[in-house]
Amino acid sequence: MSKEKFLEKGFLLIALSSISILALIAFFIFVEGVPLIWKVGVRTFLLGERWFPSQGSFGIFPMIMGSFLVTIGALIVGVPLGVGCAIFLCELTPRPLAAAVRPMIQLLAAIPSVIFGFWGLMVLVPMIRTYLGGPGLSVLAGSLVLGIMILPTIISISEDSLRALPRTFKEGALSLGATHWQTIWRILLPAARSGIVASVILGMGRAIGETMAMIMILGNAVQMPHSLLDSTRTLTTNIGIEMGYATGDHRQALFATGVILFFIIMALNSLALIFSRKGRG
Amino acid sequence: MKRQGPCECQDQDRNGFENLFMPLHEKRDLQSTGLRSGNIWIFLLGFAFLGASLFLAGCQRQKGGLTVAGSTSVEPFAEVLAEDYMEHHGKEKIFIQGGGSSAGIQAVRTGAAHVGMSSRLLTPQEQDLLAFPIAYDAIAVIVHPANPLRNLTLDQIRKIFSGQVRRWEEVGGKNAAITLVSREEGSGTREAFQHLLMGKSEISLRALVQDSNGAIRQVVSDDPNSIGYISLGLVNEKVKAVGIEGVEATIENIRLKTYKVVRPFLFVFKSEPQDTAKRFLDFVLSETGQKLLVQEGLVSVLPPSPPKHGGKPKGNV
Numbered sequence: 001m002s003k004e005k006f007l008e009k010g011f012l013l014i015a016l017s018s019i020s021i022l023a024l025i026a027f028f029i030f031v032e033g034v035p036l037i038w039k040v041g042v043r044t045f046l047l048g049e050r051w052f053p054s055q056g057s058f059g060i061f062p063m064i065m066g067s068f069l070v071t072i073g074a075l076i077v078g079v080p081l082g083v084g085c086a087i088f089l090c091e092l093t094p095r096p097l098a099a100a101v102r103p104m105i106q107l108l109a110a111i112p113s114v115i116f117g118f119w120g121l122m123v124l125v126p127m128i129r130t131y132l133g134g135p136g137l138s139v140l141a142g143s144l145v146l147g148i149m150i151l152p153t154i155i156s157i158s159e160d161s162l163r164a165l166p167r168t169f170k171e172g173a174l175s176l177g178a179t180h181w182q183t184i185w186r187i188l189l190p191a192a193r194s195g196i197v198a199s200v201i202l203g204m205g206r207a208i209g210e211t212m213a214m215i216m217i218l219g220n221a222v223q224m225p226h227s228l229l230d231s232t233r234t235l236t237t238n239i240g241i242e243m244g245y246a247t248g249d250h251r252q253a254l255f256a257t258g259v260i261l262f263f264i265i266m267a268l269n270s271l272a273l274i275f276s277r278k279g280r281g
Numbered sequence: 282m283k284r285q286g287p288c289e290c291q292d293q294d295r296n297g298f299e300n301l302f303m304p305l306h307e308k309r310d311l312q313s314t315g316l317r318s319g320n321i322w323i324f325l326l327g328f329a330f331l332g333a334s335l336f337l338a339g340c341q342r343q344k345g346g347l348t349v350a351g352s353t354s355v356e357p358f359a360e361v362l363a364e365d366y367m368e369h370h371g372k373e374k375i376f377i378q379g380g381g382s383s384a385g386i387q388a389v390r391t392g393a394a395h396v397g398m399s400s401r402l403l404t405p406q407e408q409d410l411l412a413f414p415i416a417y418d419a420i421a422v423i424v425h426p427a428n429p430l431r432n433l434t435l436d437q438i439r440k441i442f443s444g445q446v447r448r449w450e451e452v453g454g455k456n457a458a459i460t461l462v463s464r465e466e467g468s469g470t471r472e473a474f475q476h477l478l479m480g481k482s483e484i485s486l487r488a489l490v491q492d493s494n495g496a497i498r499q500v501v502s503d504d505p506n507s508i509g510y511i512s513l514g515l516v517n518e519k520v521k522a523v524g525i526e527g528v529e530a531t532i533e534n535i536r537l538k539t540y541k542v543v544r545p546f547l548f549v550f551k552s553e554p555q556d557t558a559k560r561f562l563d564f565v566l567s568e569t570g571q572k573l574l575v576q577e578g579l580v581s582v583l584p585p586s587p588p589k590h591g592g593k594p595k596g597n598v
Contacts, residue, residue, distance in 0.1 A: 052483065053466045062486075126503065135460040135504055137489055220465070220490035231489050241492045244353070245381035245467030 029262060033255035045256065051222040053242075053250035060257055062224050066232035067208055067264075069225060070142045070218065074207040077147025079200055082154030083189075086196075089155070090162040091184055109152035117213030120145040125217055134229030137219030142232075145213055150203035157202065161195020162188060194275045201272040205265055211236040235261045346374035347557045351385020351398030352469050353493055354418065354512050355546045358577055359398055365573060366564050373557050382469040386410065389549050395558050397549035400469035411553065414545040415565050416579040419513035420474055421522035421530040421542075423498070425505040430454045432524040438478055441508060444485030449506065461488035462500050462509035470494065473544040474510050478525075514578030535580045546579070 037045050040058045048059020085105070089098045120141055129136030169191055173183040189196070211234075219231025220241055233241075239254045239261075246254050349359055356379045363375040380388070382401050388394035389410060403412050422438060424430060433441070433452065440446040441459060450456050463484050464471035475484065491497045494511040501509045502519035513530050516522050522530040525542065534540035554562050564570045571581040 049486075051466070051486065054472070129504060134458075135489060135500075135507065137500070215492070220492075221488055222486045222490070231487075233490070241490060242465045242467055244379070244492065245383050245465070245469070247383040247387060247467070250467055 026262065029255055029258045032252055033257070033259040036249060036252035036256045037259065039249075040253075046260070049224070051238075053246070053253055056249065058249075058253045058256075060235065060238070060260065062222050063233050063235050063238050063257070064260070065224055066139075066218070067234040067236070069139055069232065070146060070214070070234055071204055071207040073139060073143025073228075074146035074150055075200065075204060077143055078150040078154055078203060078207075081147070082151050082199070082203070083158050083196060085151070085155045086158035086162055087184060087189075089159050091180070091188070105152050105155050108148075109156075113149065113210060113213045114216075116145050116149055117216035120213060120217040128229065132229055134227075135219060135231060137217055137231050138229045139218070139225045139232055140228040142214055142218045143228075145217060146207045146210055149210060149213065150206050153203045153206055154199045157199035158192070158196045161192040161199070164195070165191050194278050198272045198275045201268055201275065205268045205272070208234075208261070208264060208268070209236060211240045215240050235264075346376050347396065347561060348376045348378065348388075348394040349396040349398060349548075349561075350378040350380050350388045350394035351549070352382040352400040352546070353379045354382075354400040354470055355398035355415075358416070358514070358546070358574055358579060361573055361577055362565055362570055363561075365569075366561055370560070373560075375557075375561060381467065383467065386549055389551050392551070395550075396554075396561070397547075399547040399549055400544060401472050401547075402545065403547070403549070407549075411550040412547040413550075413562060413566070414582050415548050415562075416546045416571070416574045416582055417535065417543050418546055418579050419530055419535050419540060419543045420470065420477065420510050421513040421516050422478075422508065422510050422525065423501050423516060423520040423522050424508050425501060426519065426521045427505050428454065428521065430523055432527055435478065435526055438525065439480065439482045442479060442484050442488070443482040444487055457506045460504050460507035461485060462497050462507050463488035463490055464494075464497065464510075465490050465492050468492075469544075470510070470512065474542075477542045477544065478510075512578075516578070532575070532578070532580055543580070 036058070040048075045058055045060060046064070047061050048057065049061050050057040050059045051062070089101060093101070124141045124144060125136035125138075127136075128134070128138060128141055132140070165188060169187055170183055173187045174180070178186065214234055215237045218233060218237060220233045220237055221231040222233050222238075223230065225232040235257050238257050242250070243254055349363070356377060359377045363377055367373065367375060378394070382397075382399040385394065385397035386399055386403070386407055389397035397410075399412070400418065403410060422433065428449075430449070430453065437446065437452045441452065442461060442463070444461070446452060446459070448456070448458055461484075464474070471484070489500065489507075491500055491509075494515045497509040497511050498515060498517070498520055501507045511520075513522065513532075513535075516530075524530065525540070528534050528539045528541075530540055530542075535543055548562060548565065550558065550562075565574075566582070568583070571583050575581050
């Protein structure tokens with residue numbers, strides 16, 4: 001076997017082993033979780049609002065809604081900030097300044113989520129409780145923290161897609177007499193749309209998957225929040241908070257929660273793929 | 282066959298983002314080089330490697346020590362006991378782990394731990410194991426120290442925690458909404474609270490859920506309108522334990538059996554304990570061990586020391 005061939009096989013082996021780990025994890029989650037979903041009934045499991053595992057009630061609807069609400073909240077906070085920051089870095093700031101700001105954004109991505117959670121718990125939650133009322137542990141606190149946590153994803157991918165645009169787009173627009181702002185708003189942003197949308201979807205995936213920080217600041221009540229100041233529980237925090245004591249059906253129900261999460265994340269990633277392909281044309 | 286060199290994949294034509302995903306044409310390439318030419322052995326080898334590493338990871342058990350695992354309510358007390366025990370038994374090592382009552386009992390059954398800690402009685406399915414009560418613990422209903430309320434009736438507690446009563450003024454408190462704080466499903470403390478206080482009423486789903494005694498204490502000490510429940514041994518000056526039916530939550534009242542929200546802490550064994558396990562259990566049940574537990578706020582399993590003239594308010598064991 002030539003050296004070339006040998007290396008090729010070696011890398012293939014490495015690639016396959018990482019894929020097989022994914023396959024094993026998926027397999028395990030499904031084997032553990034799916035029987036319970038069948039036992040309870042897909043409808044009851046997905047749309048039930050009562051979660052009392054010790055009494056055999058397994059309804060995760062409030063958590064599905066909790067996940068979506070917190071994620072949407074995070075996007076409302078994170079997308080304008082993130083895309084704005086990407087435009088700023090790409091178009092409105094001299095290169096040296098951008099070069100200084102970019103590592104800081106990367107640093108934001110490197111902060112462990114437990115630190116975000118701790119900061120939220122110690123700073124945001126008391127502020128919300130004092131000035132807005134309620135327990136403080138709330139959808140609002142969760143959305144704000146998550147919004148900050150997804151910023152690095154949105155900024156770096158949006159910036160990349162803005163930078164990847166051909167110079168001619170900008171030059172053409174400017175030479176036709178468009179102002180800088182018109183060029184950004186009418187030409188550059190629409191042209192980079194697919195990349196920006198994909199960055200938002202990946203940010204969404206990050207938001208849905210976040211666990212530690214959310215356990216700390218959402219309050220984890222199993223309820224449909226009626227206001228931004230109410231506590232809620234997401235799919236991930238349901239697993240995180242209850243796994244310590246769960247046995248039997250309860251444990252399987254947590255894996256089943258994982259199955260639902262798996263489908264949601266897969267759907268989001270497929271969406272991101274579709275959008276990025278579209279950009280390629 | 283068309284080669285896809287690493288440089289060619291990074292065609293930054295329009296959109297740098299695409300690099301995150303493997304382009305379609307490269308996927309085809311991977312399939313044709315690998316699986317088609319019958320190199321299943323590579324795949325198998327990968328699995329074998331994975332299996333071997335999982336197996337090795339599974340085999341790594343702490344050797345030469347006693348593993349005690351289970352309830353997070355018992356954990357801090359077991360740590361105190363283990364520390365004292367190890368001071369006097371130089372060579373022996375005791376490892377204390379959390380995980381929860383059920384997980385601890387499960388670990389004893391599978392042999393992953395030598396001793397299980399449980400903060401609830403064994404269920405009928407668990408009766409094949411041996412359980413020794415090492416202490417009794419009371420569950421205290423706690424509020425913020427600034428809360429003027431000193432006492433609640435059983436009925437009020439039920440109504441508050443089941444969500445029927447949502448404002449403090451309905452139970453004679455200030456004009457504010459009640460923030461409920463509870464433990465998660467499956468927790469021994471929650472189970473005991475449900476069993477001892479709530480009876481058939483369910484704990485409201487609107488309650489905030491925290492996954493440890495300490496976290497509940499933190500939330501209650503931060504929020505002036507909150508109410509929660511934790512081990513009496515963990516009540517400190519940051520929170521206030523309210524009386525139930527006029528009986529204050531004190532060690533004295535637990536011993537007099539007037540404060541009734543009490544549960545046993547168990548050590549669980551698979552079979553009759555031996556060697557280190559036996560010595561540790563003996564130590565825990567000895568006067569020295571029990572004294573340590575009492576200092577930490579628990580109630581001893583030993584009968585109160587014989588001559589009890591009401592001289593000292595809090596007699597030692």
